[in-house]
């Protein structure tokens with residue numbers, strides 16, 4: 001039982017995600033952060049955990065074959081008086097939609113760059129999402145144990161391509177075989193780097209930090225003086241770190257290290273604990289209960305993380321985490337309140353009430369029942385399809401958070417089941433997967449085929465695998481005549497007029513919202529010009 005007040009509990013939460021281009025070292029860094037935080041005892045555990053899960057769950061075969069992580073989850077650990085919730089985002093670009101949604105649940109992002117490669121395409125995409133959502137960013141430049149680009153060139157790239165002021169917190173003394181360590185700006189503390197002795201399997205611990213002036217023994221001729229000079233230049237040439245500017249999204253503190261060699265990780269974890277924001281006040285709306293007649297207009301309000309009512313939203317639904325139970329777990333990010341196991345929460349848009357008797361906290365080493373939770377925490381709520389991505393939950397059932405995006409799919413395919421007697425099953429299965437947010441489902445107004453939309457090809461493979469393994473359905477994906485999907489909006493009469501003219505290309509999505517299926521991007525542009533009163537949108541916000 002917590003002795004702290006609700007605002008104090010919320011204030012000690014740090015909920016963050018790691019964003020990176022594939023291969024920059026996100027998985028390795030995740031593992032070493034957990035190691036620094038005391039959540040796991042040995043490196044290899046995160047990978048091992050993944051492997052363990054893969055052997056349990058067959059559709060994860062794809063992960064294994066491709067060596068990519070397609071399932072996002074959360075890892076919680078307590079360290080130095082703070083509760084850290086690390087949201088794991090899949091790295092592969094086909095799953096960017098999932099990643100975007102996960103970022104809606106994060107209060108801060110760690111941007112990992114490969115020191116040899118700098119900013120890569122996926123880094124940029126993910127950064128843009130963070131900027132859109134005002135998520136402050138801590139930069140970690142990884143793989144210093146390999147030959148790196150010039151540190152100043154890396155900082156210049158951050159400044160020019162991301163329009164973000166880099167504030168170096170540490171400065172590296174060379175890289176690769178000449179990596180000696182790093183010096184802290186402002187204090188002049190030097191953290192030496194210990195190389196793994198050749199022939200040894202084990203890393204050796206890095207020596208304790210000491211004043212740079214006293215660290216001559218760690219350098220070869222001329223290097224010590226060069227670093228002292230570099231420190232002066234960098235301190236004079238770059239702005240000092242300013243927390244306010246960081247929280248407003250103008251500045252990023254830059255840390256350096258090697259995830260693989262566990263170098264710079266304690267420093268990164270300290271930066272997250274010290275600077276990453278606690279859960280923010282969130283904008284929401286208070287709606288009338290769904291069954292109310294002549295309902296009053298919704299009222300805009302702000303939700304204080306330290307307030308008493310439990311509120312939050314579902315940003316992800318994970319299926320079959322435990323293959324012994326066909327469970328679906330809704331990942332619920334709390335925005336406020338003090339949650340206790342067994343509590344009743346209501347879904348805002350349906351008014352359904354559910355007793356949360358077996359909420360799950362995802363500790364790094366294991367899953368545990370959550371007895372209590374606070375703003376910033378993510379709890380897994382097992383359910384049988386009641387909860388969907390974008391749902392808002394609260395004690396009153398009246399609070400609604402908006403802003404979980406659905407993105408227009410980039411590939412649209414027709415799906416058929418080989419055994420025609422199983423058509424009904426297919427419908428159910430496709431709806432289930434769409435509700436989880438694995439793929440999007442469009443039901444054309446005319447005809448009986450389903451159109452499935454995804455951001456990337458890999459999503460179809462995951463889907464085919466899951467339809468086979470979990471639902472026993474052998475399906476075929478075929479090309480569809482459509483290239484793009486757009487949600488449509490506008491005045492009722494205008495929308496109806498448009499729909500009557502384009503009936504054969506109209507469909508509805510899983511929420512029964514109308515969608516126009518265009519045969520080409522040219523056609524999207526053409527109808528856009530012909531029907532200026534209709535809004536054709538690429539994203540739809542659920543909630």
Ligand code: G4P
Pocket residue numbers: 020021022023024025026027028029091142143144145146257258259260261
């Ligand atoms: P990701 O999740 O961002 O895709 O990256 P991941 O951690 O899987 O790392 C990608 C590769 O980079 C891995 O090598 C990993 O060992 C390596 N790596 C990560 N951090 C560092 C670092 O600080 N220094 C060096 N030298 N390498 C690093 P791999 O050969 O692809 O995989 P593995 O066989 O080592 O598992």
